Amino acid sequence: MKPSPEFLEQVRRRREELARLCGEEFPEPEAITLEIGCGHGHFLTAYAEAHPNERCVGIDILAKRVRKGEAKANRRSLDNLCFIKAEALEFLDVLPEHVTLQRTFLLFLDPWPKKRHWKNRIVQAPLLDRLAARSPQGQLYFRTDHEGYFEWAVEHICAHPEWEIDDEAPWPFEAPSFFQDLMESWQSLCARRV
Numbered sequence: 001m002k003p004s005p006e007f008l009e010q011v012r013r014r015r016e017e018l019a020r021l022c023g024e025e026f027p028e029p030e031a032i033t034l035e036i037g038c039g040h041g042h043f044l045t046a047y048a049e050a051h052p053n054e055r056c057v058g059i060d061i062l063a064k065r066v067r068k069g070e071a072k073a074n075r076r077s078l079d080n081l082c083f084i085k086a087e088a089l090e091f092l093d094v095l096p097e098h099v100t101l102q103r104t105f106l107l108f109l110d111p112w113p114k115k116r117h118w119k120n121r122i123v124q125a126p127l128l129d130r131l132a133a134r135s136p137q138g139q140l141y142f143r144t145d146h147e148g149y150f151e152w153a154v155e156h157i158c159a160h161p162e163w164e165i166d167d168e169a170p171w172p173f174e175a176p177s178f179f180q181d182l183m184e185s186w187q188s189l190c191a192r193r194v
Contacts, residue, residue, distance in 0.1 A: 041069025
């Protein structure tokens, strides 16, 4: 089904607004730590607090989650942390070219467990391509409680020519989060840009 002209115009306006926002937020060259699907901001707020010299950015597609993250950052007066309502691929497409990714966290993303929905999983070549283009020496950290999604992530990262799993790398930071606190167990992987 071909998208309607109205839908395409809505997407164009949304991307244009996101590009304007990113241009204002990142006027100078810098390396950032990104959390895709930041939820309520628990993990990234704790991370930014523990790493005051790193610029941290959390993105999520739900405005309510972004507002909760912003409130946490404001309560702690964290100038190195911001939250943006954005879809991951659109954000990476409009991010100014002078911004690179130092670390990217993908924590407890929707596993889309039904096979007919696997096309919606974010860990796929389009995301890995864009992350690689922005991460000249970056690291990628993935964590899930869903066995099938973990296997999927391992398979897709191993198949990608610009990423490799680093079994020796330690998990860089532990902090409680809303979603992690709901889980009994999880699996994690660390990958690095080849």
